[in-house]
Amino acid sequence: MSSSYLLQSPNFSTNLKLPSKPSTPTATPCSLSVKASSSSSSSSNNTPASTASKGNNIRDEARRQYLTNPPQNQNFSAKYVPFNADPVTNTESYSLDEIVYRSQSGGLLDVQHDISALKAFPGSYWRALFDSRVGKTTWPYGSGVWSKKEWVLPEISSDDIVSAFEGNSNLFWAERLGKHFLEMNELWVKHCGISHTGSFKDLGMTVLVSQVNRLRKMNKPVFGVGCASTGDTSAALSAYCASAGIPSIVFLPANKISIAQLVQPIANGAFVLSVDTDFDGCMQLIREVTSELPIYLANSLNSLRIEGQKTAAIEILQQFDWEVPDWVIIPGGNLGNIYAFYKGFHMCKELGLVDKIPRLVCAQAANANPLYLYYKSGWKEFKAVKASGTFASAIQIGDPVSIDRAVYALKQSNGIVEEATEEELMDAMAQADSTGMFICPHTGVALTALMKLRKSGVIGPTDRTVVVSTAHGLKFTQSKIDYHSNNIKEMACRFANPPVSVKADFGSVMDVLKKYLSKTPK
Ligand SMILES: Cc1ncc(COP(=O)(O)O)c(C=O)c1O
Ligand SMILES: N[C@@H](CCOP(=O)(O)O)C(=O)O
Numbered sequence: 039m040s041s042s043y044l045l046q047s048p049n050f051s052t053n054l055k056l057p058s059k060p061s062t063p064t065a066t067p068c069s070l071s072v073k074a075s076s077s078s079s080s081s082s083n084n085t086p087a088s089t090a091s092k093g094n095n096i097r098d099e100a101r102r103q104y105l106t107n108p109p110q111n112q113n114f115s116a117k118y119v120p121f122n123a124d125p126v127t128n129t130e131s132y133s134l135d136e137i138v139y140r141s142q143s144g145g146l147l148d149v150q151h152d153i154s155a156l157k158a159f160p161g162s163y164w165r166a167l168f169d170s171r172v173g174k175t176t177w178p179y180g181s182g183v184w185s186k187k188e189w190v191l192p193e194i195s196s197d198d199i200v201s202a203f204e205g206n207s208n209l210f211w212a213e214r215l216g217k218h219f220l221e222m223n224e225l226w227v228k229h230c231g232i233s234h235t236g237s238f239k240d241l242g243m244t245v246l247v248s249q250v251n252r253l254r255k256m257n258k259p260v261f262g263v264g265c266a267s268t269g270d271t272s273a274a275l276s277a278y279c280a281s282a283g284i285p286s287i288v289f290l291p292a293n294k295i296s297i298a299q300l301v302q303p304i305a306n307g308a309f310v311l312s313v314d315t316d317f318d319g320c321m322q323l324i325r326e327v328t329s330e331l332p333i334y335l336a337n338s339l340n341s342l343r344i345e346g347q348k349t350a351a352i353e354i355l356q357q358f359d360w361e362v363p364d365w366v367i368i369p370g371g372n373l374g375n376i377y378a379f380y381k382g383f384h385m386c387k388e389l390g391l392v393d394k395i396p397r398l399v400c401a402q403a404a405n406a407n408p409l410y411l412y413y414k415s416g417w418k419e420f421k422a423v424k425a426s427g428t429f430a431s432a433i434q435i436g437d438p439v440s441i442d443r444a445v446y447a448l449k450q451s452n453g454i455v456e457e458a459t460e461e462e463l464m465d466a467m468a469q470a471d472s473t474g475m476f477i478c479p480h481t482g483v484a485l486t487a488l489m490k491l492r493k494s495g496v497i498g499p500t501d502r503t504v505v506v507s508t509a510h511g512l513k514f515t516q517s518k519i520d521y522h523s524n525n526i527k528e529m530a531c532r533f534a535n536p537p538v539s540v541k542a543d544f545g546s547v548m549d550v551l552k553k554y555l556s557k558t559p560k
Contacts, residue, residue: 096177100196114155114192118341121146122446134191135253137260139328139340146442147341151189153388161390164189165360168352172206182206182353183244183346189385190245190345198252200282204240205349207232209357209504214473220492224502226363228354231478231510235302237432238375238508239274241350242343247278249342250334254284262287262309264328265336266320268371268432269299270509275336276308287333289313289320294431298513316425318437321372338374339439347375351382354504355392363396364501367487369480369508370400370409370455371433373444379506380447396504398453400444401487403428403463406435409444413455417445429464429517430479432509454496456487461529464521468533471518476511484508 094102118132120141132138134149141147156164171185178184178196182205187194209228216225230238246263253260262285265271272288279286286308290300294316303310313320321337328335338344355362366383370376376398383395402410406425412418422437438444447453458466466489467482477485484505491497511518524531540550 096175096180097197100177104196112192114152114188116149116151116192116345118147119150121148121341121442123148134193134249134342135256135258137253137258137334139335146339146440148443149341149345151192151385156188156389161386161392164389165356165391168356172356175203181244183241183349186349186352189352190349191249191342194248194252198255199244199248200251200278201244201248202234202240202277202281204234204244205353207350207353209354212470212473212475212505215470215475218473219469220489222492222497222499222501222503224363224500225488226502226504227475227477227481227507228350228366228504229507230350231481231507231513233510235270235273235277236298236510236513237270237274238347238350238506239270240278242338242346242374242378243271243274243278243336245346246334246336246340246342247275247282247284250279250284251282253334259332260334261285261332262334263336264288264324264333266290266317266324267295267337268317268434269295269302269513270432271337272308272310273299273302273306276303276306279308280306285309286336287311289324291316291320294427294434296431296514296516298515299432317372317435318422318425321437321439337439338372338378344374344378344381344443347378348382348385350506351379352386355383355386358502360392361502362392362394363504365399365491365497365503366396366506367399367401367484367503368506369430369433369483370402370444371406371435371438371480373400373409373438373440375506375508376400376453377440377443377447380451384450395451398447398451399484399487399491400448400453400455401484402455402457403430403433403483404457404459406430406433407457408436408438409441410455410457412441412445413448417449428479429460429514430458430483431514432478433480433483454487454491456490458483458486460526462486462489464517464526464529465532467518468521468531468535471511472533472535475507477507478509478511478514479517480509481505481507481511 120130130142168185171179174180178199178201180203181201184201207230209226212225212227216222233240250260250263263279264287265275266289276286288303288308289311292312292314368376368379386392387395405428408423412420425434425436428434463479463482463486466485467477467479470477470485497503520526521531522534522536524534538550540546
């Protein structure tokens, strides 16, 4: 059995050998991580069973490991810089321990890593290190986000991390949907909705709340954390804050989010404001409030969020054994996530884990499509829109805060923007569900984009394509109920599958079953 097989096999834990370091390394990733992946005799100290027998928990064990075996010369670091600043001339930067969301000129910020320190290790080293941490319960590497800690928040103490071991979400082959509806063989779904609070927001929120935890320990003026939300950000924020005992305050547009989303922050003890406006109105308010009060801003305007969300892209590469897919399709609203995916892919290329990046597609609801209109204008002029109601309610956003990040990600990846009408997105959702999925309407938007790009031949039948499913369908059951009850004005609901009412007698049941069997193709 070759060593490269061992590195790729899920069963490598007793055999893994990390590739040797370069001769003059400037930094050594935390020795805890290396121990966790080495032979069973030395790694047994990290297993929950052994920590329990010593009366320790996994956080205590991580602390003990750190004290007894501190990382040597670990000089990975990160700081805030203005987004897309010229690396040669830029002099503006901020410590991640500062409370700052905007650059001096009012533009977006970005977390910039010390790439030369990370580059002291070859791509094969990082691939093996990340692979070695998958499926473990070692604190904090059991998280798909923190398994990439050196690339996320390298300087935070593991002790300050607030995590529900998010990430490591499944990437599955959507065989029937691909073959039956799209005539393609390589359709994959990255299900970020199978997560602690049911959406990809957990990936960013573990990072943001961990940093807040650190700031509070440093006595920085952070009373609590606040966000505007269409439902998923608020769910993630309130859950992570509750887990760390930090107050959370959420601004929700009244009557515009699903019941399942609304009940999440309520149950997690957040201070919930139902505001008589839309998401863009809530976003404006939270920005004003966080500049006046000691409330830390948790929306993706805060670039810490991107650092967690980008790990989903790294995971996709990891799950394909570091082979790069041709296309990745992502539904877009406030537009932080499209940039997060770009950043994750780009870092993997820059640090030698892969040699190219996929083409990105951002998919918007036609009722909330400012990016699509901008793209269609040839990137001439951006105009915010008044977003109308959409079944894809979490992306009902007309003035996305990360517009510049999204445009950058699309230009750098030779990307495309598509849109989906209400009927298209609901039909796509129903078609996907009929193949055994239970997707959210936002994923229906992404699938519509794929259908259009397949039809026009832009995406070919053999192109390996990943659709990012951003939330769990169970958060959006009302839209499915409306669709399958044929209860949506001016929508044909072509794939509705309403239940059949039948009398409780054998003859009636047999009649409906015979009718069903005669109509249904084998
Ligand atoms: C379920 C879901 N999908 C997609 C998005 C779009 O993500 P982004 O705002 O980062 O574009 C959001 C939030 O906006 C969301 O909650
Ligand atoms: N869909 C989001 C909208 C806010 O996006 P964010 O990523 O900027 O927090 C939500 O669920 O609130």
